[in-house]
Amino acid sequence: MAQGKPKSEIGGKRTAAPKRKPPKRKQVEETARRYFAALQARDPRAMAACWSEDGVEDIVPLRVLRGPEEISAFFAGLFAAMPDAETTVHNVVAGERQAAVEWRTVGTFTGEPFEGVTATGGRLELRGLDLLEIVDDRILKNTAYYDGAAFMRQLGLLPPQDSGPEKAIKTAFNTVNKVRRTVAERRGAR
Secondary structure (H helix, E strand, O other), rough: OOOOEEEEEEEEEEEEEEOOOOOHHHHHHHHHHHHHHHHHOOHHHHOOEEEEEEEEEEEEEEEEEEEHHHHHHHHHHHHHHOOEEEEEEEEEEEEOOEEEEEEEEEEEEOOEEOOEEOOOOEEEEEEEEEEEEEEEOOOEEEEEOOHHHHHHHOOOOOOOOOOOOHHHHHHHHHHHHHHHHHHHHHHHOO
């Protein structure tokens, strides 16, 4: 038999084998890429369209968002706060129900207030990883990981790493902990 598409016989006639459905992992990857394309395009509505109605976005350093409307509003606020923000996807790995997306975002906090913080003019460069759970071409859950302290430093909410002010904060924190420990030990000795 010649190489090529498998044939089957139906009623004595040879026909092409039915088309196979694409593997689930391919559909999962396509959904993840569609979501991140909407993020790259800074389009909260298109992002929301990728979510199931009961979807949950857990942005680990910030908070949990529930449902497409809340997720859309959050990202609209982010885009308004950083009008020049650009997100680049570096890698996507997909399985039967999950996709891991490695990304990088750069931008400047020059726009509207974000999460109650007035624009600082700080330059933002973050790398992160999102772990999406996808069912029926819709995102059911996403857990987004990135360095929250680096985010706070770059926006000016924390002092630069290893700076004098950061060292002073650590010294004060350690002093308070030492006093608490001493007080607890004295109370326990009575």
